[in-house]
Structures are given as structure tokens and as C-alpha cells.
Amino acid sequence: MAGAAQRLSDVRAGIAKSATLARRSPDDITLIAVTKGREASEIEPLIEAGHRDFGESRVQEALAKWPPLLARRPGIRLHGIGRLQSNKAREAVQVFDVIHALDRASLLDALADAAAKEGRSPALYVQVNIGDEPQKGGCPIAELGALVDLVRASPLPLAGLMAIPPLDVEPAPFFALLAKLARRHGVAGLSMGMSADYEAAVMLGATTVRVGSALFEI
Ligand SMILES: *Cc1c(COP(=O)(O)O)cnc(C)c1O
Numbered sequence: 708m709a710g711a712a713q714r715l716s717d718v719r720a721g722i723a724k725s726a727t728l729a730r731r732s733p734d735d736i737t738l739i740a741v742t743k744g745r746e747a748s749e750i751e752p753l754i755e756a757g758h759r760d761f762g763e764s765r766v767q768e769a770l771a772k773w774p775p776l777l778a779r780r781p782g783i784r785l786h787g788i789g790r791l792q793s794n795k796a797r798e799a800v801q802v803f804d805v806i807h808a809l810d811r812a813s814l815l816d817a818l819a820d821a822a823a824k825e826g827r828s829p830a831l832y833v834q835v836n837i838g839d840e841p842q843k844g845g846c847p848i849a850e851l852g853a854l855v856d857l858v859r860a861s862p863l864p865l866a867g868l869m870a871i872p873p874l875d876v877e878p879a880p881f882f883a884l885l886a887k888l889a890r891r892h893g894v895a896g897l898s899m900g901m902s903a904d905y906e907a908a909v910m911l912g913a914t915t916v917r918v919g920s921a922l923f924e925i
Pocket residue numbers: 741743764788789871900901902903917918919920921
């Protein structure tokens with residue numbers, strides 16, 4: 708198997724192994740291939756290998772790169788995983804099927820407005836500032852319940868909760884905390900885990916993992 712397809716298969720095997728250990732079905736976990744900074748030529752082998760869920764951090768980059776790829780291959784789901792400014796809501800709704808970075812009520816308003824204008828309904832993950840870090844995006848834990856309620860009252864579907872644990876510390880306690888918050892608020896989806904820690908995230912209940920470098924580095 709060629710490089711990218713081999714790495715995709717390795718990551719899928721890692722997900723399946725962790726899921727099985729946790730007595731979960733591997734089919735319940737979606738792998739998002741994070742393609743920020745990657746050329747279309749690097750992405751195509753993953754599409755050829757049958758992969759359909761892809762993640763981008765920046766709206767402009769997604770708009771520049773993806774329309775030709777999407778036109779050639781129907782069925783691809785594009786996930787917006789980066790911080791989003793309200794003035795980019797319209798373009799985000801045009802290009803993304805799922806948005807993982809909803810962290811404030813004003814952004815929800817902008818997305819609902821854009822969705823009505825575009826006739827599209829992206830599913831939303833509420834991003835939680837799980838390590839209480841001032842420089843990071845995400846809703847403070849204390850405000851999570853109110854934001855989840857607002858999404859439930861909005862026309863857009865609530866996909867779940869998303870978080871990025873603090874760097875350089877053991878991520879598992881933060882994954883466990885996000886899973887606990889999801890249970891507390893009756894939310895099913897958990898977008899957590901990246902190249903370095905997706906196996907732990909799956910053990911702790913991730914339903915979606917976002918993996919970039921492990922799929923592309925040699
Ligand atoms: C870049 C990025 C990822 C993927 O990170 P890797 O360590 O390359 O797997 C996942 N989630 C978010 C929000 C990212 O920005």
C-alpha cells in the first residue's frame with residue numbers, strides 16, 4: 708500500500724484496537740483526516756482509499772482547496788475544526804458540513820443566520836475550554852449548559868462537545884472530564900483526540916477523532 712493509504716489503515720487499526728479494549732464498536736468512531744496545510748495532491752490518495760471525513764482549520768484555506776475535490780467526489784463531509792470569527796460564518800456554512808468550534812452565543816446567531824441564507828444546516832459541536840486556558844478557544848465550563856441550551860433551541864443540530872486538552876500534560880483526565888460534561892448535559896457526540904492521543908480518547912469515549920500529522924508524516 709502507498710504511504711498515505713498505509714498510514715490511514717494504521718490509524719484505523721489503532722482506533723479499532725482501542726475501541727475493542729473499551730468494549731466499543733469501531734464503527735461508532737469517525738476518523739477526521741485533518742488536512743490543514745496539505746496540498747490537494749496529498750489529500751487525493753486518502754479520497755482514493757475511500758476516506759470521506761476531512762477537517763480544515765481555516766475557512767479561506769478550505770474554500771481555496773476543497774471545491775474542486777468535492778465536485779469530483781460526492782459524499783465527502785468537510786469539518787471546520789478551527790476558531791471561527793462571526794464575520795466568516797457565511798463562508799463557513801458554505802463549505803463546512805460540521806463545525807467543531809462553536810464557543811459563544813454570538814457565533815451561534817451568526818451561523819444560524821448564515822444557514823438560513825444558504826439553505827444549509829451544519830451540525831455544531833460546542834467547543835469547551837477544558838483546561839481553563841486564557842489563550843485557547845472554547846466556552847468556559849461554567850457557561851456550557853447555557854450554550855448547549857441555546858443550540859438546542861436553534862435550528863441547527865447539536866452534534867456534541869469538542870475540546871483540545873492543554874499541551875504537554877497527560878490528556879486523559881481532560882478527555883474524561885469532557886465525557887463527564889457530555890453525560891451531564893445529555894450530549895452524545897465527543898470530538899476529542901489527535902495524532903498523539905487518539906487511542907486514549909477512544910478509550911475514554913471519543914465518537915470523533917481529529918488526526919492530521921499521523922496520516923501525513925513519513
Ligand atoms: C491540527 C489539528 C488537529 C490535528 O492535529 P495532529 O496532531 O496533526 O493530529 C486536530 N484538531 C485540531 C483542532 C487541530 O487544529
